[in-house]
Amino acid sequence: MEKLDFTFRCSGERVESAAVSVLVGVVSSGNLEVFIEKGGDPSCCRVEVATSHGGFERAWRTLFADFLFQYDLSGYAIWINDAGAVPAVVKLRLHQAVEELMEKGR
Amino acid sequence: MNSRGMRPPLYSCADARKLLAHLLDQGSFIEFCGPRERIANPHLAALNVPMSFDDGVAVGAGMLNGTEVYCAAQQGAFIGGAVGEIHGAKVTGLLERARERKPGAFLFLIDSGGVRLHEANAGLIGISEMMRALLDLRASGVPCIGMIGGREGAFGGMGILARCCDHVIMNEHGRLGMSGPGVIENVMGVEEFDAGDRAMIWRTYGGKHRYLIGEADCFVDDSLEAFRSAAAALMSARTQITAQSLGAGQRDLEGRYGAFRACTDAMEIWRALGIERPEEVQLLSTADFLRVAAGRKGVPAAPQGPMEAGREKEARSPAILARLFPAGHRCEVRRGVITGRAVCAGREIAVIGTTNHTTIDIPMSLRLSAHVLATVESAPGMPIVMLVDCAGQQLSREAELLGINGYFAHLLKCLHHARASGHHLVSVVYGKALSGAFLSFGLMGDQVYGITGSEVGVMKLSAMARVTKISERQLRRLGETSAVFAPGMENFMRLGGNQEIWTAEGEVEDRLAAALRVADRDDRRRALGAERGGRTLARMVAEKVKADVAREMSR
Numbered sequence: 211m212e213k214l215d216f217t218f219r220c221s222g223e224r225v226e227s228a229a230v231s232v233l234v235g236v237v238s239s240g241n242l243e244v245f246i247e248k249g250g251d252p253s254c255c256r257v258e259v260a261t262s263h264g265g266f267e268r269a270w271r272t273l274f275a276d277f278l279f280q281y282d283l284s285g286y287a288i289w290i291n292d293a294g295a296v297p298a299v300v301k302l303r304l305h306q307a308v309e310e311l312m313e314k315g316r
Numbered sequence: 317m318n319s320r321g322m323r324p325p326l327y328s329c330a331d332a333r334k335l336l337a338h339l340l341d342q343g344s345f346i347e348f349c350g351p352r353e354r355i356a357n358p359h360l361a362a363l364n365v366p367m368s369f370d371d372g373v374a375v376g377a378g379m380l381n382g383t384e385v386y387c388a389a390q391q392g393a394f395i396g397g398a399v400g401e402i403h404g405a406k407v408t409g410l411l412e413r414a415r416e417r418k419p420g421a422f423l424f425l426i427d428s429g430g431v432r433l434h435e436a437n438a439g440l441i442g443i444s445e446m447m448r449a450l451l452d453l454r455a456s457g458v459p460c461i462g463m464i465g466g467r468e469g470a471f472g473g474m475g476i477l478a479r480c481c482d483h484v485i486m487n488e489h490g491r492l493g494m495s496g497p498g499v500i501e502n503v504m505g506v507e508e509f510d511a512g513d514r515a516m517i518w519r520t521y522g523g524k525h526r527y528l529i530g531e532a533d534c535f536v537d538d539s540l541e542a543f544r545s546a547a548a549a550l551m552s553a554r555t556q557i558t559a560q561s562l563g564a565g566q567r568d569l570e571g572r573y574g575a576f577r578a579c580t581d582a583m584e585i586w587r588a589l590g591i592e593r594p595e596e597v598q599l600l601s602t603a604d605f606l607r608v609a610a611g612r613k614g615v616p617a618a619p620q621g622p623m624e625a626g627r628e629k630e631a632r633s634p635a636i637l638a639r640l641f642p643a644g645h646r647c648e649v650r651r652g653v654i655t656g657r658a659v660c661a662g663r664e665i666a667v668i669g670t671t672n673h674t675t676i677d678i679p680m681s682l683r684l685s686a687h688v689l690a691t692v693e694s695a696p697g698m699p700i701v702m703l704v705d706c707a708g709q710q711l712s713r714e715a716e717l718l719g720i721n722g723y724f725a726h727l728l729k730c731l732h733h734a735r736a737s738g739h740h741l742v743s744v745v746y747g748k749a750l751s752g753a754f755l756s757f758g759l760m761g762d763q764v765y766g767i768t769g770s771e772v773g774v775m776k777l778s779a780m781a782r783v784t785k786i787s788e789r790q791l792r793r794l795g796e797t798s799a800v801f802a803p804g805m806e807n808f809m810r811l812g813g814n815q816e817i818w819t820a821e822g823e824v825e826d827r828l829a830a831a832l833r834v835a836d837r838d839d840r841r842r843a844l845g846a847e848r849g850g851r852t853l854a855r856m857v858a859e860k861v862k863a864d865v866a867r868e869m870s871r
Contacts, residue, residue, distance in 0.1 A: 231352055233350075233351045237368040238395075245351050245369055262366045291369065292366060
């Protein structure tokens, strides 16, 4: 198990939602759960990852930098439990989470 | 159609929260002790296995056609939906709260292989707590509806628990049983059960077969709407556990065993039930299948032939009987099962139990339940002592074909009925107490006592290592620091699984006499586990669920 902790300054499309939190995905082989919750520093987005596959810190960092360049999730925290998802699946889940967050809070 | 104009997902493909969102009235689901709590799971962390924020189960309340219902949905994709300490405590906490608040029904969306081996004994006790809480909830008048339609099915302890519900709804994908095909193949060999033969797996455990033999009450399409309307229809049909219903259940189960014990494949059973072309059953659509099954479901009336062939009464009675009951006993010991009466502290008591590290099969389970029912009928209020020495349940395709989990659930219901009728249940573990067989009677005791040297748990460490793919060495090392993995009665006691340990040399008959004077009938295992430091999360989580119910539902 490896725990990673990042903080990002965001740019891009501002995510506005009345919903407090959203959970998508399931922790199972090659999959992950993404939990996004409102709270914390309003000027940035905090990301915490627990992954069964260590040694990919740079890949995670690049992925989030890219995603948070697209969506502005300042004032939110992203929590991830990962069981070895490939980057494409991680990206998919993050998009799904943001989409559900916006839909839920409409 | 939902707001995005998409079709709702199939029941078998949806995850726990999707299921609840579609099954309940739109937007009505309120989750208790949800993922926001992010309760860390120390057992999985110790094994380097990633945890999940909800520990694989969503519990909460919602509306079904305008009636308030409580519900729990297991996340099959997360470690096979298996029950660990937090997972079990979330469900137990909600079941206990439901007993006070009396919602219209309790819906249990089951998708689980049973005990989470990564949490071994903590999971075993967790399932036992769920069983007691569920049977108590039923007794309080709230109907419990089990739904099995996901990929994991309902196996092990969850297979028993499913059959403790008032009603079971299944679809074609759902599987219900005790030992899964993989376990049977692993232990008994591929000749017993070829776990790669998917058609045979579904013929044995699948929804259609379970419906035909009476293990499932409702067979529906793989759609959320079908499950939803079936649940709504069953909500008003509460079934009570009474002496009459249990007597009828005993006769039905004996009838099923008598009629189909010689069958080696489900198709023989279907033919015996009067289905002309059994080979076509698995191809039939739901509507066609229900038409074919109409009037044929269930069991022939009378048992055929003797229930148990073979060995007569054993000449030597186990030493434990003489040690516990020096004042005398009239116990019959036959094929590993003890039934009878004994005298303890000048008082007559009923005895059921197992001996010789036996594995419990269907006729043995039936004899145990018959003795419990006979005791309730003929000797109101007489304490029942359960002597536990069993190495597990019979692992065979035939036992699964007949639904051995349903027989175990019946035994549990009989014990529940005995407790509710004022019988004190005391368990004494004096040999092995392993897995499903332990769940089906010993763990149902008001108090459980152990004699030193007894072996308790889910399964052997070597088997556990095979299933979890964690080396036996690592498991053994963890056992040195964590009571959850460690074998032996002492560690089981730290988890709150048993009351106390009696030393082999001690005056066990005095200890039993004292145990029979204990008046407490509440399930104290969570509190004991927390006080003794072996299982600290269960109580906290159950209390958290209860606090959430109080807060959310008073709004």
